Amino acid sequence: MSMPQVFFAYFAVTMVTLSVLVVTRRNPVHSVLWMLILFVHIAGLYLFLNAEFLAAVQIIIYAGAILVLFLFVIMLLNLRKEETEKRFQKQWPFSVVAGIVFAIFLVLIVKNIAVLAPLGPYTAETMKSEGHMMTVGTVLYTEFLLPFEIASLVLLVAIIGAVVLAKKRIE
Template sequence: MSTPQLFFAYFAVMMTGLSLMVVTRKNPVHSVLYMLILFAHIAALYLFLNAEFLAAIQIIIYAGAILVLFLFVIMMLNLRKEETEKRFQKQWPLGIGIGVVLAVFLIMIVGKIAVIAPLGPYSIDAVRSDGHIMTVGKVLYSEFLLPFEIASLILLVAVVGAVVLAKRKIE
């Protein structure tokens, strides 16, 4: 196994393990902290893809902003009761069973993955020569203009939803 493969294997295994920790912890604060480590590992994977900008964004936005928000919400809600209750419903063996079947299926066919498609115009060298932020910006405002605008609409709906569900008084 070459060194990059070794690194990838480490991060992949760690990410799976950390995700499991996030969903199995009883204390929500612990879950969020495991998620923080998970996000750092995801950022490392972006670095492997030579996507430094995305890695930085991953740390700044997810680990920096969103997780802090998570922690705020958890502290605002009193979740002491949550910790004493059972973590999973009684159907959890069924869920694990389906997950295992899916995993076995994936492992069986993983060898068929092949990079055969023609590569796109944004090779590592092309991105390096223009700079990451410039490339992302250019693509967002030309090729991906419409998706970019729809994404902004989704954010608007989220804001409207938060206001209508949280701000309105209940008679």
């Protein structure tokens, strides 16, 4: 195997293992911490795929914001008695079967996938010469300007919704 393939194999094995750990740990804090390591690995994979901006966003938003939010919510709830109870629902063997069948179908579908469409202009060399942030910014503020504004609206709704839902009722 060549060097990139060895790196990819490391990332793949680690990520699958970490995913299994995330969904099977009893203590939610442990799950969140394994998820943190998983997100760092995903960011490393993004660096492989010529997406530096999204690797940074992955670390800052997912690892820095969303997982901290999860940890705060776990802190607010009293989960002491969870640790002695059953982890899985009673239909969990069917869930295992569903997951395995789903994985087999997906792998059978995508295992021979190849790139056929005409290739775009953003090769690794052009992005390196122009600068990755420059490329991302140009595309984001021209071709994707309307979705970008709608994304800001989605975030506004999320802010207001979270405050309204979680605040204490004042009678």
